[in-house]
Amino acid sequence: MTLQLAHASHWLLQVAYLLPVATFLVWLGWTTLKERRAGKGDGTR
Incomplete structure (x- = not known):
């Protein structure tokens, strides 16, 4: 079984x-x- 990859324009999109x-x-x-x-130093959250 071979891994199918999308063509370059799909990757670019x-x-x-x-x-x-x-x-x-x-x-x-x-x-x-x-x-x-x-x-942190002024006492506010």
């Missing part, structure tokens, strides 16, 4: 969709982490 979404999620996590670290 998936990456084209995934890359902006992944970039946004990384940015959101990074800014949330920075805000939590910055707010």
